[in-house]
Amino acid sequence: MGKNVKARHPRLPWRELKSKFLEFLAPAMVASAETMLERWKNYEGKEIEVFEEFRFFTSEVISRTAFSSSYIEGQHIFEMLMKLGFLLTKNSLTIRVPGISKLFKTGNEIESEKLEKDVRASILGIVRKIEEKVAGQETTNSLLAWTVFLLAHHTDWQEEPRKEVPQIFGKQTPNPDGIAKLKTMSMVINECLRLYSPVGSLSRKAEREVKLGKFIVPANVDLLMSCLSLHRDPLIWGQDAQLFKPERFTEGVAKATNNNAGAFLPFGVGPRTCVGLNFAAIEAKIALSMVLQCYCFTLSPGYVHLSLQQVTNRPLRGVQVMLYSL
Numbered sequence: 001m002g003k004n005v006k007a008r009h010p011r012l013p014w015r016e017l018k019s020k021f022l023e024f025l026a027p028a029m030v031a032s033a034e035t036m037l038e039r040w041k042n043y044e045g046k047e048i049e050v051f052e053e054f055r056f057f058t059s060e061v062i063s064r065t066a067f068s069s070s071y072i073e074g075q076h077i078f079e080m081l082m083k084l085g086f087l088l089t090k091n092s093l094t095i096r097v098p099g100i101s102k103l104f105k106t107g108n109e110i111e112s113e114k115l116e117k118d119v120r121a122s123i124l125g126i127v128r129k130i131e132e133k134v135a136g137q138e139t140t141n142s143l144l145a146w147t148v149f150l151l152a153h154h155t156d157w158q159e160e161p162r163k164e165v166p167q168i169f170g171k172q173t174p175n176p177d178g179i180a181k182l183k184t185m186s187m188v189i190n191e192c193l194r195l196y197s198p199v200g201s202l203s204r205k206a207e208r209e210v211k212l213g214k215f216i217v218p219a220n221v222d223l224l225m226s227c228l229s230l231h232r233d234p235l236i237w238g239q240d241a242q243l244f245k246p247e248r249f250t251e252g253v254a255k256a257t258n259n260n261a262g263a264f265l266p267f268g269v270g271p272r273t274c275v276g277l278n279f280a281a282i283e284a285k286i287a288l289s290m291v292l293q294c295y296c297f298t299l300s301p302g303y304v305h306l307s308l309q310q311v312t313n314r315p316l317r318g319v320q321v322m323l324y325s326l
């Protein structure tokens with residue numbers, strides 16, 4: 001921010017800001033997961049399709065978080081509307097000479113035009129924010145469904161994160177402090193993001209001619225990078241690249257990728273990196289912790305393994321699992 005530009009709000013230190021953000025988000029996510037698990041009671045001992053379930057869950061999280069965070073902005077809009085109403089009434093009572101009113105505007109008219117513009121801009125701002133969150137709904141939905149698929153297929157890996165959940169939260173619902181400590185859960189999520197990256201490819205446009213390794217990319221060329229093939233490349237991940245092995249992330253992403261920052265890109269790279277990264281990670285960890293606390297699951301015989309790359313990489317026929325109460 002430039003020297004002469006005043007901050008609109010007093011600055012909070014980053015750590016404090018992040019914890020305030022978490023304090024607000026985590027309870028909304030926990031409440032949405034509770035609603036989902038309440039529904040799951042009807043499926044105990046039966047088959048459940050979790051892609052659709054997580055669609056309800058991720059949509060509910062959005063409506064709880066996006067709309068309530070718009071409350072203050074909404075209040076500001078209502079204040080502006082009240083003032084606008086007052087000015088419009090005043091303008092309508094002012095006697096104007098026909099014709100002149102088109103050439104000269106009164107102070108009240110100028111102010112009401114400005115207010116009208118501000119109201120429009122504020123409403124568009126809220127809509128844009130909600131749109132951004134909706135953009136993240138499908139991706140988190142896919143991540144959760146693919147993770148349940150992988151854990152249902154590799155039941156030994158269900159036990160590891162399940163043990164960790166009570167160690168960290170006891171019998172409580174997930175809280176912001178504990179979420180950061182879920183190490184095995186992070187490994188499982190990273191391995192799922194590697195194998196079933198919800199965003200299958202990243203796109204960029206070359207603004208000018210650039211040298212990319214041994215290639216010269218001319219200006220204005222559209223580039224598409226496939227995260228799916230990058231994440232399964234044996235030259236980067238080894239001969240077991242196709243296998244589900246969360247242990248490769250035991251010592252973090254840097255170690256798993258041999259410090260190759262361009263090898264693991266589920267959330268993109270550079271200045272356009274996903275802005276919802278933390279939001280998605282917290283949401284996924286809360287949902288999975290709560291599911292694992294209550295249930296174990298195996299793949300249903302009816303499950304058909306097909307993925308569809310349409311905006312996101314998602315299971316085409318859903319993910320059916322058999323649900324057992326613990």
Ligand code: HEM
Nearest residue numbers: 132133136139140143199267268269272273274275276280
């Ligand atoms: C598992 C969940 C998610 C995945 C895998 C994911 C992945 C991505 C990827 C790959 C990009 C493009 C980055 C690039 O081109 O370098 C992106 C951009 C974006 N994501 Fe996400 N995302 C997820 C969740 C979310 C959530 C929850 C939100 C909102 C709360 C969100 C909001 C956005 C926005 C606004 C952009 C555009 C950023 C820009 O162009 O500057 N995402 N995401």
